[in-house]
Amino acid sequence: MNEKEILKLVGARVKTLRKQQGYSQESLGEKGGFHFSYIGQVERGEKNISLLNLSKIATALNVNVAQLFTYVHEDSELTAEDVDLKDIVMMLRNAKPEQVRMAKNVIREIVNPKG
Template identity: 60%
Template structure:
């Protein structure tokens, strides 16, 4: 039974990480998928044994493949977002809102900086 809970917590942590990466609140993710925000919170905490159908809706709302919900992140007791992770999330959100041309320019700039 404890192993079942661990799987739920890992999937929930992955959903939380993807949601935060995209700058979504639990409420906005819930709205996109047709769920109440409290249900999203229960899933993220590993309290709900979510169905595959609902996982597919969540994946679609996060704009990822269903399989990506099972690509677990390294889970710590308390998920702590570092300053670098916050900056990266902000950059990712800006890129999501940009045109294809701007994304290509940003990619080239980053390549130039990293070399």
């Protein structure tokens, strides 16, 4: 993977997370302390973003930095099940710990019902 591909993949991941959370480039920029045009450049893979700025963007998106690197190649297609799982994970990332535990228990009951 070359440098441009990495920048584009990370940028696409930032864009995906931003849209999933309902932020515009401007609102994400304000939250992270950046101009909206900088966010656009990052999302298009035009900026070789520093780790410190990645950390600020991750914080503004309420995710950890590692989640900015959990991208899916643009040419791969997600199944409907993958999309559902991805949506569930995003909901749980924004939930309180007790809500996550409750969701885990509900899922456990659905997947492995007791006889």
